[in-house]
Amino acid sequence: MLKIILQLATIVYICARCSGMNNGVARTPPMGWLAWERFRCVIDCKTYPDSCISEKLFTDMADRLVEDGWKDVGYKLVNIDDCWSSKQRNDVNELEPDPERFPSGIPYLANYMHMRGLQLGIYGDYGTLTCGGYPGSMGYEKVDAQTFARWGVDMLKFDGCYSNSTQQEIGYPLMSKELNMTGRHMIYSCSWPAYQGGLPPKVDYKLLGEICNLWRNYGDIQDSFESVMTIINWWGDNQDVLIPAAGPGMWNDPDMLIGGDFSLSYDEARLQFGMWAIIAAPLFISVDLRTMDPKFRSMLQNEQVISVNQDPLGIQGRRVKMDKTNVQLWVRPLVGEEQAIAIFSTRTDGVPYEYYFTLSDLGIQKPASEYLMTDILDGTEQKVVEYTDTLSADVNPNGIRMFRAIPLK
CATH class of the missing domain: 2.60.40.1180 (Golgi alpha-mannosidase II)
Structure with a gap:
């Protein structure tokens, strides 16, 4: 029986690899806003009404992207991270948002973004649970891909908590295949290489370029300059592996921009922003856009630096x-x-x-x-x-x- 299961898994793996993404999106590094670094998994909306993972947080950030000039320079994705869903799937095994924190549902949020010229990203996890303990997608890849497509989602960030390397080798290509099968062109962000150390032989960058639009190579960024420099130095130390892997539609992702949060000075934030442009990284800000210092906003909206990041040649620095x-x-x-x-x-x-x-x-x-x-x-x-x-x-x-x-x- 185990032999049959492994044979079926191999067939799925090969089919997913053959199909590739070929979805026409992320031809330059995606740009937008992502909740995780600044807001994590705050779900107590009574105590923290402006900071909890809720419908209000994401509509607030969408409004700021539009009204404060972010959208005009390319920041168009509003990305929900972990802890958005109910703790249980519904009676037909579909994911559902927490009804108290997302009373209008995810399609409402997608429409809210689209009406403003923005896009909506959402978070999933291949494991049995997400990193925050919410339902994972293992065994539900097809239903979740179809759900996200039906909701009007434009990007999926797919994590890997509560799964092992053998399961990930099956699950990440399989979700790519299921996303392709929906017919909706969604950016697919894979956390797979970060769970495997980020380097060959455990990480197959040729395969990643065929099934994912971007991928997290390294551990989570933290709100410190030390964390920023650890990531930059890892990129430099391993550039001979990373540079050939990147290009239009497939990007190495060093994680979020954190300038305007609590720890980085203005010079340190500029250093991170500039280096993310040089290494052709996705530009996902994780800051409270409602309260950030205007000088950080002006810096992160520098169109000359953004033009380097968005250069269509797509060669990593x-x-x-x-x-x-x-x-x-x-x-x-x-x-x-x-x-x-x-x-x-x-x-x-x-x-x-x-x-x-x-x-x-x-x-x-x-x-x-x-x-x-x-x-x-x-x-x-x-x-x-x-x-x-x-x-x-x-x-x-x-x-x-x-x-x-x-x-x-």
Whole structure:
């Protein structure tokens, strides 16, 4: 009997792999708002009416995306995370939202988003339970995919708590197949590689690119600069694996943007935002948009940085230098032989550090002799430079400088 089950599982796995996503979505990294880092699993709406996982929270955030300029620069997804559902499935085994916290239902929320030019994302888990202890999708993949499609959902974040590696090897491709079968083009975000250490041989990035639109490679981000830097350094250390895996429709996901929450300084938040653009990451803000400092809002709406993130070439950036001064140099190729350059410092000596570099340090495949260099974070500097000129940038402690190099001749 076990042999038959394993044979059937293999057939499902192969079929899902052959079909791939091919869903035409996420051709550039998705952008929007996601509840988890800021609001977690707060369900006590009597004590925390403005912070609990509820219908009101998501309509409030949708209103802020529209009214405060977020939608205009590309942030269009409003993503529900864990703890939204009832503790039990209904009598036909469908998931249902908690009736007290979501009295109008998920289709109402989807329509609320769509009427405002936004999209709705939702959370699921392949295991027997979600990480928060709500019903998982194991054994209910088809019914859940059909439910999400019927509700008008635009993205599924699919976690992996309460499942093991063998089950995940079956479940993630199977849910991809079931989502495709609904006929609704939903972004499929897979947490699978994060549960397997993020690296080959346990993680098959070729398969991930065929079945998922984005995937969490690493552990959850926390509200600290240390967490941000741990993720960035892991990306740099493993870039030879990660860069070939990414491209239009399939993205490595280092987790949420947290600038404007409690721990990051303004410079640290800019560093995270800039590096997420360089590494072609999904831009999902997890901040209370109703109360965030306007300077963080203005920074995260920087259209020049967003244009780097959304570059249609879809090539993830590369770390080209990391020296003993605790300064790193990264570059990302863009359309038209342009280059996005990031220099950041984690020095602790308390003063800006003057960093020297040349464009020839970047390993540009088809270099021009001259480039127009634009400061894309501050917008205060634009000059023509030679490919071999020695350039300098003052970088604040835990800060970043970013430039766009446009070839002239």
